[in-house]
Amino acid sequence: MRRIVWGLIKLGVASLIAGWLLGLFGVTEDSLLQAASLTRQDIADFLARSSAWIAPRLTLGALVVIPIWLFTFLFLPARED
Numbered sequence: 001m002r003r004i005v006w007g008l009i010k011l012g013v014a015s016l017i018a019g020w021l022l023g024l025f026g027v028t029e030d031s032l033l034q035a036a037s038l039t040r041q042d043i044a045d046f047l048a049r050s051s052a053w054i055a056p057r058l059t060l061g062a063l064v065v066i067p068i069w070l071f072t073f074l075f076l077p078a079r080e081d
Helices: 002-024 029-035 040-075
Strands: none
16 A cells, blocks of 8 residues: 555656646646647546446446455455465
């Protein structure tokens, strides 16, 4: 768990540094979107379509995986580290 948190902290710091450096060169979100021929609405539409596709599949998978995980967690002997 500590490795995941540490990795997220490093990712956040690296993102802040990259954003700061891009800001020094005058690169903005709008200029990046314009260079990619995208608008903010395009991104919002993509995120909406993605979540509409992901939500039912995630729910269906969780209905199968969580009971199996719970069963194995409760009835298998604990590992000794």
